[in-house]
Amino acid sequence: MTFSRRDFVKTSVLGAVVAKVGAPAALAEVPAQDHNAETAAPKHPVIICAHVGYPYVEAAYAFLKGGGDTLDAAIRVVKGPEDDPNVDTVGLGGLPNEEGVVELDACCMHGPTRRAGSVGAVRNIKNVSMVAKAVFEHTGHVMLVGEGAERFAVAMGFPRENLLTDRSRKIWLLWKEFNSDRDWWGPGMADPHWLPPAPDAKPQAELWRDRIEQLRQRAADLGIEPDFQMAAVRRVLFPSTGTIHCSVLNEKGEMSGITTTSGLAFKLPGRCGDSPVIGAGCYTDQDVGSAGATGSGEENIKVAGAHSIVENMRHGMSPQEAGMDALKRIVRNYNSDMTKLHYMDMTYYILRKDGAYAGVCLWEGSSAGHPHRFVVHDGTLRYQVATPLLKGFSQEWPPIPTVPEELKKDSVYLK
Numbered sequence: 184m185t186f187s188r189r190d191f192v193k194t195s196v197l198g199a200v201v202a203k204v205g206a207p208a209a210l211a212e213v214p215a216q217d218h219n220a221e222t223a224a225p226k227h228p229v230i231i232c233a234h235v236g237y238p239y240v241e242a243a244y245a246f247l248k249g250g251g252d253t254l255d256a257a258i259r260v261v262k263g264p265e266d267d268p269n270v271d272t273v274g275l276g277g278l279p280n281e282e283g284v285v286e287l288d289a290c291c292m293h294g295p296t297r298r299a300g301s302v303g304a305v306r307n308i309k310n311v312s313m314v315a316k317a318v319f320e321h322t323g324h325v326m327l328v329g330e331g332a333e334r335f336a337v338a339m340g341f342p343r344e345n346l347l348t349d350r351s352r353k354i355w356l357l358w359k360e361f362n363s364d365r366d367w368w369g370p371g372m373a374d375p376h377w378l379p380p381a382p383d384a385k386p387q388a389e390l391w392r393d394r395i396e397q398l399r400q401r402a403a404d405l406g407i408e409p410d411f412q413m414a415a416v417r418r419v420l421f422p423s424t425g426t427i428h429c430s431v432l433n434e435k436g437e438m439s440g441i442t443t444t445s446g447l448a449f450k451l452p453g454r455c456g457d458s459p460v461i462g463a464g465c466y467t468d469q470d471v472g473s474a475g476a477t478g479s480g481e482e483n484i485k486v487a488g489a490h491s492i493v494e495n496m497r498h499g500m501s502p503q504e505a506g507m508d509a510l511k512r513i514v515r516n517y518n519s520d521m522t523k524l525h526y527m528d529m530t531y532y533i534l535r536k537d538g539a540y541a542g543v544c545l546w547e548g549s550s551a552g553h554p555h556r557f558v559v560h561d562g563t564l565r566y567q568v569a570t571p572l573l574k575g576f577s578q579e580w581p582p583i584p585t586v587p588e589e590l591k592k593d594s595v596y597l598k
C-alpha cells in the first residue's frame with residue numbers, strides 16, 4: 184500500500200486525534216509550562232532592530248498598532264534596507280562574494296503559527312526576507328538554498344534582478360586589487376603605474392598611510408565619488424558582516440523575528456553565515472521571547488546564539504543576562520584568548536514576551552566614539568547603545584597586516 188503526501192497528512196491528523204481521544208493519560212507526561220509562559224502581557228507593542236532599520240520602524244509600528252501581523256511588521260522594517268541600493272550589507276547593493284556575485288541569506292519565525300522559513304546563498308532575488316516567509320507559507324520545508332531557493336522565489340513571483348550595484352562592483356574591484364600582490368588581478372608589471380612593493384624601511388604607520396592613500400587613489404580611478412572613497416577603502420580592508428535583525432511584539436503578546444543579510448563581504452561562494460540558520464541568526468518562541476544577531480556569523484552558529492538566549496530567558500534570565508551568557512559562550516570557545524577574540528564581534532537583539540528588551544555586544548564597537556547601537560520602538564522611537572561584555576574595541580578581520588591603532592583611531596582615515 185502506498186501513501187501520497189496528502190494521505191500521509193490526513194492519516195497523521197487522524198492519528199493525532201485518535202491518540203488524543205484514546206490516550207488522555209499521555210498528556211499528563213507533558214511537563215507544565217515554565218513560569219515565563221505566564222509573564223504579564225505587554226503594555227504596548229515593541230519593535231527592536233539593528234540600527235540600519237531605523238528609517239522604517241515608525242511605519243512598521245503604526246502598521247502593528249493597526250492590527251498588522253508581527254512578522255509582516257518585521258518585514259516592513261527589513262525590506263527597507265533590502266531595497267536600498269546604498270545599504271551594502273543586505274539585499275540590493277549588498278557586497279558580493281569573492282567572485283563578484285551577490286548571495287543573500289535570511290530566516291524568520293512566525294510566533295502565532297509557530298512556523299519558520301529560511302533561504303541561504305540566494306542569487307538575483309532582492310527580498311530574501313519575504314522569500315523566507317514564502318518557504319513556510321507555500322512548502323512543507325523550512326530551508327531552501329542556492330539555485331533551488333532562487334527557482335522557488337521566481338515561481339512565487341519574485342523578480343530576478345541584478346543585485347550588484349555599480350558602487351558595490353567598484354568596491355569589489357578595489358578589494359581584488361588590494362589582494363593583487365598574490366594573484367593576477369590589478370595592474371601587472373607592464374602597467375606604467377605598477378609600483379614595486381614598498382620598502383620595509385618605513386615605520387608601519389607610514390607604510391599604511393601610503394597604502395591607504397594608494398587604495399583611495401585607485402577608488403578615485405574606479406570612479407567612486409570623493410566622499411565615499413575612504414568608506415570604500417574601509418570596506419576593502421575590513422570586509423563587513425553587516426546584517427539586519429528585527430523582533431516584534433504586539434499587544435496580544437504575539438511575537439515574530441526575522442534576519443536578512445548579504446553576509447560576509449567577499450566570502451567564498453556558497454558560504455552561509457548565521458543569518459539563515461534558525462536558532463543562530465534568529466529564534467522566536469512567543470511563550471518566551473525573540474532574539475537575533477548581527478556580527479561574526481561563524482561564531483554565532485557555534486553557540487546557537489538566538490536559541491540559547493531564548494532558552495536562557497525561558498529559564499528565568501533577564502534579556503540582558505540571557506544575551507551576556509551567549510556572549511560568554513563565544514569567549515569560552517576561545518578560552519578567553521583576547522588576541523583572537525579581538526578579531527570578532529557580535530550584537531544580540533533581545534525581546535521578551537512582556538516587552539522587556541536588551542541589546543548586548545561582545546565589544547563596545549569598532550573604535551572610540553562608534554558604539555554598537557540598536558533601535559527600539561515601544562511608543563517612542565529611539566537609538567540605544569548596546570551593553571558590551573568586554574571593554575575595548577574589535578579589530579576587524581582579516582588582520583593582514585595590522586593597521587596601526589593610531590590610523591584606526593584617526594577619523595581622517597577609514598571612517
Ligand code: GLY
Pocket residue numbers: 424425426444445446447455456457458476477478479480481
Ligand atoms: N552575521 C552575518 C554573517 O556572518 O553572515
